[in-house]
Amino acid sequence: MVLCKELDHYHHQRINFIPFSLLNDIPVKNFKGEFTLSVFKSLNLILTGINLSPKERQAYILTAFLLLKYIDGKNTLRELAGKIIKTFNFPEEDTMRYCALAIAALARKNLIISNHGAAN
Numbered sequence: 001m002v003l004c005k006e007l008d009h010y011h012h013q014r015i016n017f018i019p020f021s022l023l024n025d026i027p028v029k030n031f032k033g034e035f036t037l038s039v040f041k042s043l044n045l046i047l048t049g050i051n052l053s054p055k056e057r058q059a060y061i062l063t064a065f066l067l068l069k070y071i072d073g074k075n076t077l078r079e080l081a082g083k084i085i086k087t088f089n090f091p092e093e094d095t096m097r098y099c100a101l102a103i104a105a106l107a108r109k110n111l112i113i114s115n116h117g118a119a120n
Contacts, residue, residue, distance in 0.1 A: 001018045001020065001096060003016055003018065015097045022077060022100065022103065024076050025076060026075065026076055026115035027071050027106075027112045028073040028112060028114070030113045031111050040061070043060075043064045043105050043106070059090065059098060063084055063090070063095060063098035063099060064105070064106075066084050067099055067102050068102075070083050070084070071112065077103060081095050081099045
């Protein structure tokens with residue numbers, strides 16, 4: 001899925017595309033409980049060094065929070081992002097970018113794992 005519509009968006013600090021294999025993957029929580037301070041810190045850590053406005057940072061954290069809430073081991077990342085888009089009427093491109101960023105942060109901290117059950 002290509003996320004950039006303008007030439008000036010193509011730079012190293014912006015997610016320009018998301019592989020379909022990631023969009024069709026089914027994330028599974030790998031921790032007990034709900035959104036905790038340690039999970040928030042893990043999500044916030046990935047934002048270090050990324051140039052986001054305060055509004056974008058807030059939207060990312062909100063998207064990540066909802067993503068974690070919606071992860072049930074049954075829905076693909078694409079389906080989870082769709083729920084977030086419907087809930088907040090966020091633009092699809094931004095929501096997909098924030099979801100991909102959150103998935104990367106959560107997987108890096110081993111807070112989610114892949115079900116590998118989705119078809120590509």
